[in-house]
Amino acid sequence: MAMIKTICALVLLGLILHAEVRKLLKRKKEKCATCGRVMVERPVKIVAEGEELTFCCEHCAAAYRGRTTHSYREH
Ligand SMILES: [Zn+2]
Numbered sequence: 001m002a003m004i005k006t007i008c009a010l011v012l013l014g015l016i017l018h019a020e021v022r023k024l025l026k027r028k029k030e031k032c033a034t035c036g037r038v039m040v041e042r043p044v045k046i047v048a049e050g051e052e053l054t055f056c057c058e059h060c061a062a063a064y065r066g067r068t069t070h071s072y073r074e075h
Helices: 002-028 058-068 070-074
Strands: 044-048 051-055
Touching: 044 058, 051 058
Parallel strands: none
Antiparallel strands: 044 051
16 A cells, blocks of 8 residues: 555656646757747737737847837837
8 A cells, every 4th residue: 555655646746747847848958039039038028908928039139119019100
């Protein structure tokens, strides 16, 4: 009986670890919203229309802002 419990505990632990690793991998593979490059370090984050967007650098963030403020320029 004790062995079955140990196996169950190990399976559960494995599932938890698997989920955590997947979460970590997902976070690492965050891509730039402008150029699609995978984030390496210090991603630039801006909130546009209530949505948080991540960019690889200030240039990409500025490019995105320029795109979204297009209607603003027309006024
Ligand atoms: Zn970029």
